[in-house]
Amino acid sequence: MYKVNEIFETIQGEGSFTGVPAIFIRLQGCPVGCSWCDTKHTWAVNPDLQVKLDSVMAKSAETEQWAAITAEQLLALFQEKGYQARHVVITGGEPCMYDLNPLCNTLHAAGYQTQIETSGTFAVQVPAKSWVTVSPKVNMKGGYKVLQSALDRADEIKHPVAMDKHIEQLLQLLQQTDISNKLIYLQPISQQAKATALAISYCKKYNWRLSVQVHKYIGIA
Numbered sequence: 001m002y003k004v005n006e007i008f009e010t011i012q013g014e015g016s017f018t019g020v021p022a023i024f025i026r027l028q029g030c031p032v033g034c035s036w037c038d039t040k041h042t043w044a045v046n047p048d049l050q051v052k053l054d055s056v057m058a059k060s061a062e063t064e065q066w067a068a069i070t071a072e073q074l075l076a077l078f079q080e081k082g083y084q085a086r087h088v089v090i091t092g093g094e095p096c097m098y099d100l101n102p103l104c105n106t107l108h109a110a111g112y113q114t115q116i117e118t119s120g121t122f123a124v125q126v127p128a129k130s131w132v133t134v135s136p137k138v139n140m141k142g143g144y145k146v147l148q149s150a151l152d153r154a155d156e157i158k159h160p161v162a163m164d165k166h167i168e169q170l171l172q173l174l175q176q177t178d179i180s181n182k183l184i185y186l187q188p189i190s191q192q193a194k195a196t197a198l199a200i201s202y203c204k205k206y207n208w209r210l211s212v213q214v215h216k217y218i219g220i221a
């Protein structure tokens with residue numbers, strides 16, 4: 001069973017799939033503790049806040065409520081809702097707290113493509129054909145370390161930046177990582193103009209890419 005905070009169809013606004021219609025599955029639970037996290041309602045898994053899937057689908061605001069659901073039930077839900085997107089983004093929370101193999105295998109068998117968005121602090125348990133986006137979270141309150149195995153598995157590394165020290169952290173993380181087959185993105189934290197200017201200057205310096213959270217600029221989920 002997967003603990004799900006929300007499921008919705010939208011446009012992917014970050015990284016290499018920017019602009020692609022996508023079904024987002026937001027899983028409940030994250031102990032990483034980023035101070036600027038914009039999904040703090042996914043952190044706690046409170047048994048008292050378990051609800052039925054219908055209630056999760058009826059949410060009109062962010063809440064800590066979650067529902068337990070199987071991969072097969074998720075697939076049935078996509079069909080019931082008439083979602084047309086073929087790209088499924090599994091995010092959180094920290095989705096890699098779960099073994100995502102059963103979910104991704106079920107989705108692949110039904111013709112969907114899967115993308116995982118993870119902080120890199122938990123082992124990435126996904127099939128080989130899943131696209132893995134690691135957004136490394138370094139020195140956060142929860143005390144978790146970014147795993148070398150997660151960086152090695154990443155198809156893209158999307159690093160949140162607001163200060164020079166974030167670039168130094170990324171360069172340190174990449175020291176032991178073969179990036180020849182990976183895309184590297186810098187993503188300004190919280191759309192700050194200063195962070196965006198900083199990210200652009202380092203993208204030019206290292207020939208990395210810029211990811212700007214398009215969905216926040218156009219005001220969609």
Ligand code: SF4
Binds near residue numbers: 039040094
């Ligand atoms: S890893 Fe993601 S969900 Fe968890 S605290 Fe950090 S930004 Fe929030």
